[in-house]
Amino acid sequence: MRYLFPDDYMADPSVHVFKGKLFIYPSHDRESEFAENDNGDHFDMKDYHAFSLEDADNGQVKDHGVILDVKDIPWAGRQLWDSDVACKKGKYYLYFSLKDKNDIFRLGVAVASRPEGPFKPQNDPIRGSYSIDPCVFEDKGEYYIYFGGIWGGQLQRYKDNKALESGGTFPANGEPAICPRVAKLSADMLQFAEEPRPVVILGKDGKPLTQGDTEKRFFEASWMHKYNGKYYFSYSTGDTHLLCYAIGDNPYGPFTYHGVILTPVVGWTTHHSIAEYKGKWYLFHHDSVPSGGKTWLRSLKVTELKYNSDGTIQTINGGGG
Ligand code: FUB
Numbered sequence: 363m364r365y366l367f368p369d370d371y372m373a374d375p376s377v378h379v380f381k382g383k384l385f386i387y388p389s390h391d392r393e394s395e396f397a398e399n400d401n402g403d404h405f406d407m408k409d410y411h412a413f414s415l416e417d418a419d420n421g422q423v424k425d426h427g428v429i430l431d432v433k434d435i436p437w438a439g440r441q442l443w444d445s446d447v448a449c450k451k452g453k454y455y456l457y458f459s460l461k462d463k464n465d466i467f468r469l470g471v472a473v474a475s476r477p478e479g480p481f482k483p484q485n486d487p488i489r490g491s492y493s494i495d496p497c498v499f500e501d502k503g504e505y506y507i508y509f510g511g512i513w514g515g516q517l518q519r520y521k522d523n524k525a526l527e528s529g530g531t532f533p534a535n536g537e538p539a540i541c542p543r544v545a546k547l548s549a550d551m552l553q554f555a556e557e558p559r560p561v562v563i564l565g566k567d568g569k570p571l572t573q574g575d576t577e578k579r580f581f582e583a584s585w586m587h588k589y590n591g592k593y594y595f596s597y598s599t600g601d602t603h604l605l606c607y608a609i610g611d612n613p614y615g616p617f618t619y620h621g622v623i624l625t626p627v628v629g630w631t632t633h634h635s636i637a638e639y640k641g642k643w644y645l646f647h648h649d650s651v652p653s654g655g656k657t658w659l660r661s662l663k664v665t666e667l668k669y670n671s672d673g674t675i676q677t678i679n680g681g682g683g
Pocket of ligand 1: 444495511583631632633
């Protein structure tokens with residue numbers, strides 16, 4: 363396990379292979395005037411950088427500089443959180459989480475002709491989008507966007523894709539947990555092509571995980587990858603600080619919970635992506651060791667990820683409490 367970019371604080375890495383290299387799209391952490399709270403106000407990020415890497419085991423990342431700045435996004439309020447990038451027909455699409463001028467998280471899109479940007483933002487967020495942490499996954503020529511995060515990520519404020527007048531609520535412990543969402547993207551990659559659907563995660567008993575399953579249920583940080591024809595949906599359990607995964611037979615799920623990828627790291631949040639490169643699989647993630655445990659100042663890490671012969675993932679020790 364090694365740090366990728368000691369020069370600055372970066373978090374939430376989304377990683378893809380473009381043009382034969384690994385491209386890393388992290389959040390850019392910074393000190394802000396906001397104290398740490400459950401709303402995540404202390405994550406007050408203002409721009410994104412892109413990084414590339416040619417040797418995942420020993421290589422140095424190349425910093426391509428700022429690829430998008432909040433001041434250039436017409437609908438911006440504050441807080442550039444997790445993002446992801448997809449490539450279609452030689453164009454690159456950066457999907458990002460940002461609060462609008464009413465302090466509501468939406469998903470935005472910015473477009474570039476190169477993976478290292480710069481990215482030009484659309485004038486408005488994706489129609490009907492809400493919450494945070496977009497992850498875009500291509501399968502058989504179709505692109506799917508996964509998203510959502512509870513607490514400061516505002517997912518609890520929505521039901522059936524409509525904002526709740528009550529301002530949001532959590533299920534009781536024995537009730538099904540709040541689900542992340544997935545929608546196919548439009549052919550131009552700029553909108554949802556359909557109403558977002560819940561991503562249902564089942565326990566081994568075949569029943570949806572409940573709100574009380576705090577060490578297994580979804581909190582934030584969706585990622586999707588395919589391994590041996592199966593679909594692996596992975597995510598953070600948030601307040602229990604685990605990265606978990608669930609396996610399904612298609613991009614929509616349902617997915618069955620299978621276990622822990624990464625035990626807690628130092629720092630409150632845990633977030634990741636999984637990519638195959640030069641015949642090996644890697645977990646990209648972050649922790650707060652270099653900042654002395656400041657949860658809003660996180661650092662990028664990479665480590666090899668290994669599968670067992672039955673397709674399960676070997677749990678990695680995050681080194682936290
Ligand atoms: O970086 C801000 C937020 O922290 C992300 O959107 C979450 O997934 C968590 O890592």
